[in-house]
Amino acid sequence: MDIKNKEFMLIGGLLVVVAGLMAFFPSLSDSDTAVDWISIPLVGFPIIVSCILLAFASQESRARKKIIAVPIRLFTLCASLIPLAISTALFFDWLILVDWDLMYNEFALEKEYVWIESIGVSWHVGMDGLSFPMVWLTSFLVPVTIITTWNEKDGATYHPLLLMMGGALIGVFVSLDLFLFYVFWELTLIPMFFLILKWGGKDRRYAAQKFFIYTFCASVIMLLGLITLYFLQPEGSGSQYGSVTGRTFDMTVLFSNATAYNMGDNVFLGEDMQNILFAMLMLGFLVKLPAVPFHTWLPDAHVQAPTGGSMLLAGVMLKMGAYGMLRLPIAIFPDAVVFYQDIIMAIGLISLVWGAVVCLGQTNLKRMVAYSSVSHMGVILLGIASMQPIGYAAALFMMFAHGIISPMLFAVCGAFKHHYHSMEIGSMRGMAKWSPYLAVYMMFAWMASLGLPLLAGFVAELMVLIAYWPEYGWWILLPGFVLAITAAYYLWSMQRTIFEGGDEGQPPESLNGETPPDITLSENIGMIILAIFTVIFGIFPFIALGMMDQWTVAFFEGVFNSGGI
Amino acid sequence: MNTEVFSIDFWKAFAPETILIVGLILIFIIPNLGNSKFRIPLTKIQVPWFLGGRRFKATGSPAIPGMLATATLFTAVGMMIIETINGNMDTTTVTSGGIVILQVDNFSRFFEILFLVAVLLASMASLDRIPANTFEGKKSLEEMYDNRRQADFYILMLTTAIGMCVVALAQDMFVLFVGLELASLATYVLVGFHKESKSGAESGVKYFIVGSVASGIGLYGLSLLYLEFGSLQLSTLAANWGDASALGPIALGLVLVGFGFKISAAPFHFAAPDAYSGANSPVAGVLATASKAMGMIGLIRVLLVVALPEADSDGSAIWLYTLATLSVITMTWGNIAALGSTNPKRMLAYSSVAHAGYMMAALTAVGAWKWGNVEAPGDYAEAIVAAVLFHLFVLVAFKLGAFLVLGLLEMEGGASRLSALSGLARRDPLIGTAMFIFMLALAGVPPLAGFMSKFLVIAGIVSTSVGDLWMNGTVSFSELHWVWWLALAMFINSAISVFYYLRIGVIMFLDVPEEGRRKPLPYGASIRMAIWICLVATIILGLSGDTLIDMCYRAAESLNLA
Incomplete structure (x- = not known):
């Protein structure tokens, strides 16, 4: 170890100390209730640490970057474990007693600091049964992604970007201020843009720009809806109201205004206004979800993105769309949901069918998996369109389950690409002979995604179908049939790659006759963690589902003014 | 507070602007200090005169103008920021014979800070972009060019800044126009500053021609306004706008052309891309920010202060x-x-x-x-x-x-x-x-x-x-x-x-x-x-x-x- 490396270790060590202090700084304050477990430990810490690491690494030469990649990725992994530890501890009440049994528009661990006084923006964070599973999922996926893609080239900047991505994503889920929400919403684009641009495949230039522009276009429309909504709210006075505009971006105020309207106390928007604003907000979220016909950025982004980028993109970023829908337009404009119910159902159904049918024709493994994501996101829309508490709970659980399964799908694709230098389904026969581990994980992930009972995906799909029946009756045959197609394309691709090929198998030509290797240890560890959690949440779904159920019931009481069926 | 021109209060209110003008004069004088002597006629007594002759080594350095300009701008910006940032400042109006000429208030100070900050950053950048080569020995032709025009460049920069400040301060459309032209003429030259390269000269000429046509149209609009209202005072125009005949809107349209060119609004924007690409980048940056803000002042004054209905x-x-x-x-x-x-x-x-x-x-x-x-x-x-x-x-x-x-x-x-x-x-x-x-x-x-x-x-x-x-x-x-x-x-x-x-x-x-x-x-x-x-x-x-x-x-x- 040369001198400079020692210096680096010293700086790294100092960073660890600072990071630890930053993360646990809140616990030093006096009372338990005043502890802010969200702002710094979950959101600020990953973003700030990754910025420091990136600034540090960018100053180094190419050769030095290779050397410092090892300590940096170790450090990033440790740093990413801190949010995971905290969010897990929050779930089990180890740190403080968190009452997750919340009424609608009540938030646990809520904190509010005035940020931009003149227009009523505050740093307002908090979690409820909708956001907490997503927060946990994000904090869980980041270390898993780092482990799975341990050997990615240019690790000195790659892994900090993953960490930054995690912080920004958690920021989206915990923010209770429209402005703050939008800031994090856009902030997630930047690390993902760089992940695709710097580590992507051949067409990465096109894919990165398409990804960024598509999402940006949709979200500016959403922003216009938010601003219009902001000015349509009544003026008020208080610390969260702007000193100049007299309005506030605070979501909780918005929700209570909307609830008051639903109770008939206060009328603040006309019907057409509600419908237009609902459509504007939904556009932003539908593109992110993505739903057909706004889905075309997804296959390109996924195919070109590096494995880690795909894992976070499919695992959490798509859920931002579903989360946003449930958090904003549906909660604020329940009447518009009724108005648009059939359209949402149609979009969901088309996404489901379209995604599945297109999957059948794919020859590229990653593209197929990407389209299967479109298909599964359609299931979430069906759950929302069902207007049943169980449908909403199913949508939530689908978000969560898909968040664990789809990273595994992409990890498998990434390992396939990494070791076989090819993504073509037809290029490989008899993988089980050469790479038994990869074959097992592939089989497991494919089964989980097609909804095998006892695995997490099944629970969500079943619940959606249950909710679908009372509302749309025999239309249920269509999603049921699509689930069969899903099984078909998964099994078919599995049959072609894993099996067949006779005794000798048929290694892909891209290997030039070398023996196909099996997956590395880090990929193995990452995938087995994902597999374990898929089984856990498949057998004991109530661990997560309990919280979601509570939230759904409270949501229906608060928003739709009913207990559902 | 009302003051007459050149009274004590006037100098107090305009201390930052005065610094700019002093700095401008210093850039004229200091590089020219030398050992020249003035012989009193019919005698042999020679009085040291210092302007011209063999330049002193210390003051003749080509780096001096740039540093002087940067220091001047920095001081002026600092004074204005200190004056403004702490809250509401007193409005000081300068009158001459009953006509309000200039007014120092929050609005004008805000824009002055903006202009000076932009020009300050640009002149800081120009210290490197158009470097003064102070080394001894043989120099290439290009380096000599750069050395010779140091003073010219920074004089023009400061002139731009002063002209823009006048626009911000003006309470009379005529004064506003004078400030606008002062700044514009300086920027025309700055755009064409690299006259040895084809694109520099071309863009300077283009910018000048289109700009002067726009100014001419604006000036014609102003004269129509004067014809209609008998005054170019903003307060008078605003008070009487409601009674304007058809001439008012026509004049307004013509004035808009002048300002529209400055903010590079379509369809008056055609010169802008050529000018920016021919000018060196710090100057283009000033055009895109400060010069645009100057046009916006004009638009705000004319559209919002004057031509808004009662x-x-x-x-x-x-x-x-x-x-x-x-x-x-x-x-x-x-x-x-x-x-x-x-x-x-x-x-x-x-x-x-x-x-x-x-x-x-x-x-x-x-x-x-x-x-x-x-x-x-x-x-x-x-x-x-x-x-x-x-x-x-x-x-x-x-x-x-x-x-x-x-x-x-x-x-x-x-x-x-x-x-x-x-x-x-x-x-x-x-x-x-x-x-x-x-x-x-x-x-x-x-x-x-x-x-x-x-x-x-x-x-x-x-x-x-x-x-x-x-x-x-x-x-x-x-x-x-x-x-x-x-x-x-x-x-x-x-x-x-x-x-x-x-x-x-x-x-x-x-x-x-x-x-x-x-x-x-x-x-x-x-x-x-x-x-x-x-x-x-x-x-x-x-x-x-x-x-x-x-x-x-x-x-x-x-x-x-x-």
Whole structure:
């Protein structure tokens, strides 16, 4: 170890100390209730640490970057474990007693600091049964992604970007201020843009720009809806109201205004206004979800993105769309949901069918998996369109389950690409002979995604179908049939790659006759963690589902003014 | 407070401007100090005269003018900031024979700070961009050129600054026009400053011809205004605007042409891309920020102070539809033209056309505030004007910053092709990241200053279109004023603009540096410092713009709209 490396270790060590202090700084304050477990430990810490690491690494030469990649990725992994530890501890009440049994528009661990006084923006964070599973999922996926893609080239900047991505994503889920929400919403684009641009495949230039522009276009429309909504709210006075505009971006105020309207106390928007604003907000979220016909950025982004980028993109970023829908337009404009119910159902159904049918024709493994994501996101829309508490709970659980399964799908694709230098389904026969581990994980992930009972995906799909029946009756045959197609394309691709090929198998030509290797240890560890959690949440779904159920019931009481069926 | 010209109070109020003029005179004198002597006629007594002759070594250094100019600007900016930032300042009006000439208030101080900051950053950058070679020995012709024109360059820079300050201070359209011309003439020369290169001379001439035609039309408009009202005082014009005959609107239209050229609004923007790409980058940056702000002052004065209908009358301003159309054309044209340009400076020029369109859309919304039963329209107008001021101020941070990065590239060769930027992030990660952040700010990505300003502008437009409808209870979409669609047009345009801003980022981070540009970037301490200042301002003003927003509000309030 040369001198400079020692210096680096010293700086790294100092960073660890600072990071630890930053993360646990809140616990030093006096009372338990005043502890802010969200702002710094979950959101600020990953973003700030990754910025420091990136600034540090960018100053180094190419050769030095290779050397410092090892300590940096170790450090990033440790740093990413801190949010995971905290969010897990929050779930089990180890740190403080968190009452997750919340009424609608009540938030646990809520904190509010005035940020931009003149227009009523505050740093307002908090979690409820909708956001907490997503927060946990994000904090869980980041270390898993780092482990799975341990050997990615240019690790000195790659892994900090993953960490930054995690912080920004958690920021989206915990923010209770429209402005703050939008800031994090856009902030997630930047690390993902760089992940695709710097580590992507051949067409990465096109894919990165398409990804960024598509999402940006949709979200500016959403922003216009938010601003219009902001000015349509009544003026008020208080610390969260702007000193100049007299309005506030605070979501909780918005929700209570909307609830008051639903109770008939206060009328603040006309019907057409509600419908237009609902459509504007939904556009932003539908593109992110993505739903057909706004889905075309997804296959390109996924195919070109590096494995880690795909894992976070499919695992959490798509859920931002579903989360946003449930958090904003549906909660604020329940009447518009009724108005648009059939359209949402149609979009969901088309996404489901379209995604599945297109999957059948794919020859590229990653593209197929990407389209299967479109298909599964359609299931979430069906759950929302069902207007049943169980449908909403199913949508939530689908978000969560898909968040664990789809990273595994992409990890498998990434390992396939990494070791076989090819993504073509037809290029490989008899993988089980050469790479038994990869074959097992592939089989497991494919089964989980097609909804095998006892695995997490099944629970969500079943619940959606249950909710679908009372509302749309025999239309249920269509999603049921699509689930069969899903099984078909998964099994078919599995049959072609894993099996067949006779005794000798048929290694892909891209290997030039070398023996196909099996997956590395880090990929193995990452995938087995994902597999374990898929089984856990498949057998004991109530661990997560309990919280979601509570939230759904409270949501229906608060928003739709009913207990559902 | 009222003062006469050149009274004691006058000098107190105009201390920062006086410093500028003293600095200007010093740049004239100091490089010319020498050992010349003056012989009293008919005697042999020689009195040392110091101007001319053999120059002194210390004062004759070519680096002196640049340092003097930077120090002067720095002092003046510092004085103004200290004066303004602590709150409401007293309004000082300068009169001469009953005519109000200049007025120091929050509005004018705000713009003076903006102008001086922009020129200060540009002159800091020019210390490296047009370096003074103080080494001994043989020099190449080009270096000698650079040395000889140091004084010229900084004199013109300071003249631009003073002219712009006069525009900000003017309370009389004639004085405003004099200031505008003073600044414009200096910028015409600055644009054509590289007269040995073809594009420099060409762009200077183009800019001069188009600019002087626009000025001529504006001046004709002013003379018609004088014909109609018998005075060019802003207060007189505003008071009598309601009684104007048909001549009033015609004059207004002609005056708009003059200012429209300055803010590079379509269809008067054709000279802008040529001028920006021919000028060296710091100068182009000043044109895109300070010069545009100067035009905006003109528009605000004429449209909002003079030509707004009386507060008690019901109806919208006469220019409402014209400006709305122009703003949409301007922003769309700018963005679409920028999509196709392969010269980064032309691209930035077109993006500055688009930004002019955004600000015009905001002003349009002010013209629409008299509808419905809005009780206190002044609040809406002030909010929008404050948003426009905020936008103009933060433009200095990221647009000038982007031009300065190009200036750094010009130091090692041209920056007139996109490929000059390729691999910038690899050659110098910090400068590359800074450029990318400037681009994101221009596109309006949170949490940068560009997002904040665009956000405020759009919030202003939407607030006008909503008015106080929320009080009436159920609001239906058709009740909103049509200016809401301008907000949508703005958003669609910023979505288009992302494409070309992002392209710069992709080129910087992905492409391989072109031949001859593999070495690290030239160093240039002061241009880099200017870039850092811009970068920090872009981030800080985005994260926490409250102080600046307050300043903008105070400035907007002192316009006394409605």
